[in-house]
Amino acid sequence: CVLKLKQSRSPLAKLLDHLLKALEKRDPHQFFAWPVTDDIAPGYSSIITRPMDFSTIRQKIEENEYHLLTDFIEDFRLMCDNAIRYNHHETVYNKAARRLLQAGMRLLQPENLTRGPVAIF
Numbered sequence: 001c002v003l004k005l006k007q008s009r010s011p012l013a014k015l016l017d018h019l020l021k022a023l024e025k026r027d028p029h030q031f032f033a034w035p036v037t038d039d040i041a042p043g044y045s046s047i048i049t050r051p052m053d054f055s056t057i058r059q060k061i062e063e064n065e066y067h068l069l070t071d072f073i074e075d076f077r078l079m080c081d082n083a084i085r086y087n088h089h090e091t092v093y094n095k096a097a098r099r100l101l102q103a104g105m106r107l108l109q110p111e112n113l114t115r116g117p118v119a120i121f
């Protein structure tokens with residue numbers, strides 16, 4: 001069998017993996033874990049032209065598709081904005097997306113990346 005050599009993770013990939021894990025903890029119901037399908041959300045793919053979810057973000061980290069922290073933050077915001085736009089204001093999904101976005105922006109703002117137990121800069 002051909003052994004697939006595990007590429008050594010880039011420092012950015014290690015950082016993004018750590019941040020992704022912290023963000024996933026703020027989605028306890030796993031509403032954002034997997035792509036939203038038209039089966040569970042009628043008409044979703046016609047309304048949301050750029051879908052995003054945590055599993056896709058993880059795949060992009062593993063395939064080194066993020067070159068900057070801002071690219072990762074953009075996908076996280078896109079994921080939350082999609083849910084805020086598709087779901088009516090009072091639904092669990094819209095509320096969860098607004099909470100997740102707030103928590104994520106606090107975690108990802110520069111001063112919080114340079115302070116606390118996991119200061120990374």
Ligand SMILES: CC(=O)c1cc(-c2ccccn2)c2ncccn12
Nearest residue numbers: 030031032036040041083086087093
């Ligand atoms: C994120 C989102 O918009 C979403 C996740 C879900 C979801 C996610 C996991 C299990 C069940 N539903 C969902 N269901 C209906 C309408 C929208 N959603």
